Amino acid sequence: MATYQVIDLESFPRRSYYEYFMATDTTFEVTVKIDVTRAVEKCKDESISFYAYSIYNLTKSVNKIPNMRYAHLDGQLVEWQALVPTFTNFNQETALFYTLWLGELIDYQSVDREYKKLVKDYANTTDIAPMGDVPPNVVNISSIPWVHFEHFSSHPAAIKNNLIPMITIGKYENVGSQLLMPVNIKVHHATVDAYHVSSFFEILQCEMDR
Numbered sequence: 001m002a003t004y005q006v007i008d009l010e011s012f013p014r015r016s017y018y019e020y021f022m023a024t025d026t027t028f029e030v031t032v033k034i035d036v037t038r039a040v041e042k043c044k045d046e047s048i049s050f051y052a053y054s055i056y057n058l059t060k061s062v063n064k065i066p067n068m069r070y071a072h073l074d075g076q077l078v079e080w081q082a083l084v085p086t087f088t089n090f091n092q093e094t095a096l097f098y099t100l101w102l103g104e105l106i107d108y109q110s111v112d113r114e115y116k117k118l119v120k121d122y123a124n125t126t127d128i129a130p131m132g133d134v135p136p137n138v139v140n141i142s143s144i145p146w147v148h149f150e151h152f153s154s155h156p157a158a159i160k161n162n163l164i165p166m167i168t169i170g171k172y173e174n175v176g177s178q179l180l181m182p183v184n185i186k187v188h189h190a191t192v193d194a195y196h197v198s199s200f201f202e203i204l205q206c207e208m209d210r
Helices: 015-024 037-046 050-063 108-121 194-208
Strands: 004-006 027-035 070-073 076-080 084-091 096-101 138-144 166-170 173-175 178-188
Touching: 027 194, 037 050, 037 178, 050 084, 050 108, 050 138, 050 166, 050 194, 178 194
Parallel strands: 084 138, 138 166
Antiparallel strands: 004 076, 027 178, 070 076, 084 096, 166 178, 173 178
């Protein structure tokens, strides 16, 4: 059961920012290229899926930023204790993607095992969401493994004031002596500022370097 804390707007430190950017429904996106040289080597040495390892570290990094764990639930602003990842995968036969999700993230080895099991179980799905309803406390992760992009932008319009972080990663490529992978994150300005996004990328780089 996902746990959360209801935010009292009367004492919320960023109440004026929250109300202003809720009124304007302002989101912003940042793309940064992360050095994944060590991560790629580690995954090869340990026979771990690089995508699973990325999902683990992306989610771990987001969870270290309290401002990225805010959400709307039953008309209230809440802070989840922890987010879990939804992630896209690709059906080679149909050339269509589908979305899966993981539960509690204990360590990268268990995430790797569960990821491989889910991909095997749903390899032939023709459903965009074959696991059914996703948990409410999610971070959305997508992969475009064919393109090393400079920037990526998405504009879902169905849900106003959506506070859920959306992350898109691209193909890593050799740049000098490094392997660089583009990472795009979209956030809502009501709860997240550039400072929090900068902290996210700093944490992510440290996690991928372990």
